[in-house]
Amino acid sequence: MKFQNIFFVLLFVSVLFPACQDVIDLDLEEGKSQFVIDAWINNKPEAQVIKLRYTSTYFNSTPSPKATGAEVVVTSSTGETYTFTDENNDGDYTWTPATGESFGGIGEDYLLSVVLEGKEYTAVSTMNRVMPIDTITYEDREEEQGDPAGIYAEFFATDFVGTGDSYWIKAFKNDQYLNKPSELNTAYDAGFTPGGNIDGLVFITPIRTGINRVPDSGDDAVDDSDQPPYKVGDKITVEIHSLTDEAFFFLEQALIQMTLGDQTIFASPVVNVPTNIISPSGEDNEAVGFFCVSAVSRKERMVE
């Protein structure tokens, strides 16, 4: 999907017909609110948070309603239990490792159990292996194809031999996560997708350079002035989070769904992203959201 995106965006923007976009008011269908589990935890030596919420209507920009009073426990295949507690009663359930320790171990399976209002919701995940980041490089670039002049970074890491590894690459600029949907960067082995069979290699170029901020596109683009390209004195941080197949697929779908507009007339339809939460009644859409346990490798570099 990503190849198509890149091409069609380039094409449509440059083609004679600059498609025009207007933000409009729209009445959407009514529907029932659902329970959301946002459980992405990892082995970084810091507090791990599982957020329990409800869906709110699409255009409602107030914070999502919180689900409080739940019991949240993660159990590992080795029998260890981690209890997440909502100290502040704000729907954020936290487990904090002791100093010098971190969550879980590579290769282990985990079971999440959330008991809310007498119903138990469960999900499973595995902490998969992650490779170290070899280097982060950067170079000074002239203005090129819509990207302003500035410093652009690239990181290098080599995928494990053997297919089936997948990763979420997170980039931070001065400790601030580059959090726009278009900046979401995932890899399956060394390439974009499982079908690619690009295995055991250094990540392919678009993934390596996917740690730079992405400017807004479209004819109503506002310059993303709060996040210009890297400059001297900036800190570049790259993290690789290992994923399960299901989690990779979830993020791939999430990215497609968040960037449908970039695909102009070739957009795929709006569909629900998958979930790995098993609801007690067996109904599919009782609860939505995702549980994933990642191992993380991390590297920082100052731009000098």
Next chain:
Amino acid sequence: MKFFTPIYLLLTCLALPLFSIAQDAETQEKVTVSGYVKDGTSGETLIGAAVYVTELSNGTTSNEYGFYSLSIPPGTYKLEFSYLGFETQVQEIVLNKDEKLTIELREEAEQLVEVIVTSEAEDRNVTNTEMSTNKLQLNTIKKMPALLGEVDVIRSIQLLPGVTTVGEGATGFNVRGGSVDQNLVLLDEAPVFNSSHLFGFFSVFNPDAVKDVKLYKGGIPARYGGRLSSILDVRMKEGNNKKFTFSGGIGSIFSRISVEGPLVKDKSSFIVAARRSYIDILAKPFLNEDLQDTKLNFYDLTIKANYRLGEKDRIYLSGYLGRDNFGFGAGAGFNWGNATTTLRWNHLFSDRLFSNFTAYYSNYDYELNFGDQPDNSFDWNAQIVNYSLKTDFSYFVNPDNLVTFGGQAILYEFEPGNAVGVSEGETSDFSLPIKRALEASLFLENEQKINSRLSVHYGLRLSYFNYLGAGKAFEFKETEEGERKEFVSATEFGDWESIEDYINLEPRASVKYQFDPSTSFKLSYNRTVQYIHLISNTVAATPVDVWTPSTNNIKPQISDQIAVGVFKNLKDNMYVTSAEIYYKEMSHLVDYIDEADLFVNELLEADLLDADGRAFGLELQVEKKKGDLTGWISYTLARTERKVPGVNQGDWFPSRFDQTHNFSATAFYELNARWSFSANFVLNTGTPATFPTHRIEQQGYILPHISSGQRNNLRIPAYHRLDLSATLAGKKKEGKRWYGEWVFSIYNVYNRRNPFSIFFRQGNIRPTDGSPVQTEAVRLSVIGSLIPSVTYNFKF
């Protein structure tokens, strides 16, 4: 085996009237008059010209090659030859032996004094058995207001009842609720897999090289097959066989030039027509230095030549080559295009048996590449190639029976994707294997006039499809309806080994009953089967969508359609009106799971769903054919639905191309010899789309969510647009060869931003930690303003 019983039964039914015809032919002595009907100015043959025997009140029409044949008792007759836009010509002939009679008709513009007004051709829509069929004269298409002044066959047919599009820039067209891949687009008998340049903005047909366009939406004759919804039969000009003419145009997008003329006078002629866009050339001075390498052009070349080997044989060679090229610096490139070559041989076995043999090659391919360094690059290409041999015979039994029969074999080669990625000098090839298939068919049909009121056209098509190795046949297990199927096993097949085959009978029939000379009632039924499928689940089909054959998992699509209609002409054929109702049932349509992965996916079949479809509607059309003001109004009230296991609880729901109301009006007004004007207006219900109801928060991202999980739960707003155009024709002077005309047009006159789609996103501002993320609905309009244009056309 179960297929064979009905085959015998049907063949017997078909053969019975043929036997009686043969007997009839023997008992009564008959002679044959046959020949060609041509345009007197260019020598171009005329398709569908009427040949009428006044004394017998009976007649025939010329076929796709301009040939006609009449077998009648000896005698003296007046033969009347007529064709729309041409002066009717009456020829007296004494027939006591077989005669050849080739007629050249003069264009009406050059009318002399002795004009015969009555014309059989004008009421053809009432008198013949054809229904759900539209024939557009190229002259009409040329007069319509066109986007950027580019005369466009595909956009013109979208103004006909029952033909819709999902929006501007979307490739292809939808006929009576069918998808874009269900139209068989033929250019001189070779299929064109992608009929568009620049996505869907312009069609690939050069108007200067096209002679005739005919669209079958229903009542499809048995000689056509392979697609479910429609046949668009585009015939190229043969080229002027009397003198050299040059024509061309300078427009805002393309420049066109074509040359036609005799190779050997009256024996052989040719036409070469070429177009090229020049957006890139025009844009170059305005581009930044780093965009100087931007490549953006499209072109097409159409070539045709024919040679008459004698009285009985004629050979045609035609070719088409079109390409769209896009490049962004040295780093990225993308191009696609069609190529077709057709070789045809017309042979007259006798004055009554006309035959045509066709061999064609057709190819559609695309190529993507990026990365400007050899050790970091990605190259990708895919194509569909087909080779075909085809034959058809027309047996002109007598004025009441025309029997057509023949067969075709097509060999397909699908290359779903050859991809090579190089990362830091290490190459990995993840090409998908080639797929092969053979499609074969036999057909037999008869057009029969039972009496002056009742005519029937019936036929049978037998089609066979064989999915061939080398390749893997996958076996999947359904875990849950509407979800990705689980892979079970793969079986390897060797080269040319049969993996799966299908055989289908496709009966076709239409009946006409004439109440009076200007009113008729028609009824038709057809079954069509489609063996190849375009895999696409985006709003508009993209140039990189892949075609796939029917396999052990993908069944051939089957459609049954019934249509009834009333046809009435008023005021001496000045007004031509029709009302039709159709009902269509389709099975084994290709649909997709929610998260379908259609790109480089060997296990693609696991993501496909087998859907049912149905479509029904009412189509009304009133056309004014004579006078200074001509044009038509059409209205369609329709519904097209799908039923997909596991989707929307397995209930019927509107498909992506469902438009409840579709109205269009096209008008032409001739002010005087020099000025003429035209206008189009279209109005239709917005197409269904899936809109979210809720938002899910995950790791700070906002994801759209539909709480009911329903597809196509709402519609985008209605579409309407007005286009105008004015043509200033140059002065015609005796002895002056140069003829020029200016065409001024405005597309989307009242500047409406018609929505192509509505999408949903987080606000365009980077979300800040902790504060809730804004979401918005965005209307995407492909054409957001009025577009004026000027074109100059010339001919000499």
